[in-house]
Amino acid sequence: MTDLLAIGTRKGLWLARSEDDRRTWALDGPHLLAQEVAAVSIDLRRPAPRVLAGIQYGHWGPTVMWSDDLGDTWQETDHGAIRFPEDAGVALARVWQLRPDSADRPDVVWAGCEPHSLWRSTDGGLTFDLVRGLWDHPHRPTWEPGAGGGAVHTVLPDPSSNRVTVAMSTGGVYVSEDGGEKWEPRNRGISVVFGPDPLPEYGQCVHKVAVDASDPDRMYAQNHFGVFRTDDAGSSWSSIAEGLPADFGFPIVAAPRTPGTAWVVPLVADMQRVPPGGRFRVHRTRDAGATWTELGEGLPDAAWTAVMRDAFCADEGDPTGIYVGTRDGCVYASADEGDTFSLIAEHLPDVLTVRAAQLP
């Protein structure tokens, strides 16, 4: 079995492979050189694994490309996989998220994009349709862009129902229970620091949301200040930041097979996006956020870098492997749920996204 890690960066895509249960890795790349790869997914539901990449050609605009031979060749849809319909009056600015749906919906792939929009493909990612229910939501004109742009950056389809959860910066968490037709904000308890109302109905800058292994109603959110948990599918959120050295950060990752386990990478603050004291550390909870443990074996001190919201992921292995990429082009891998890390790539461009898969 091959473990594959896709590493999307500001200037291309790299693929790391391990043939020895994640002890050593061989790096292959660059693919898509000089193109920003802000979103990547590895879709294992097909006869051949499909790597989907949301790219930005720089001068030449954004699109989705795909490879069915693990990066040897890349293809794109002639007229663009994601195109706003004429009546929208806007153009695609960036693909932030590509998320294959469940095995029961084998050709469905979701995309979160800038400007704030959600897209659904029923042909494996070759073409996408705008999810009108969210696009036409009356709140949309008031979703403001954050510093990185206004986008749907997190898409979480529930494999056992028609629920779809999205997170936006800004906008917050919205949930549809009918596959995308109707949407409602679910941000109660998530705070904001950039507006007069600290607990608005919506408009939060939720940086990332992850679903717990045990229960689709239990989710974790790394907010623009604050780390939160919901046990009721977003209807209410409670702080789980106590015990962390800082409650600012971008990614949050939940273990796919271990209930209650999640990881964050604290940064000092929005105005100081570096690890506290320059000590680059991952923090793990084993009890759904009641307590946190600092993990640092194999991670550097004096590392004044940061981790983007999608540059942290978990694999499906046992024990769970986790992978964290940094803005200074390093990727650290752990095959033991974060107890120890090893450096598997360095001197890459800024790492924007990492995604892992175990190839059959």
Next chain:
Amino acid sequence: MSVQVVLPGVLADLAGGSKHLDVQPEGGTLADLLDALAAEHPRLTRRIRDETGTVRRFVNVYVDGEDVRYQDGLATTVRDGAEVQVLPSVAGG
């Protein structure tokens, strides 16, 4: 009418390897020219303009040597026999 489109090398692969294309637009504006180009080379034309039809921010288009941003944009007149050059602007990092 016939118009010659001159492409930068990085876009030539999307036009069958050629940096010079003879295009026959149905009308006499830049928009008409890009429509004709899109019919033959959709992936190439997506690099030049977005789905609203707007020329991308960091792409420069010159009709007979004049930057269309300082003319009439997509409504810029493209005469029979014109040369339309596409270039990436000074940008990147």
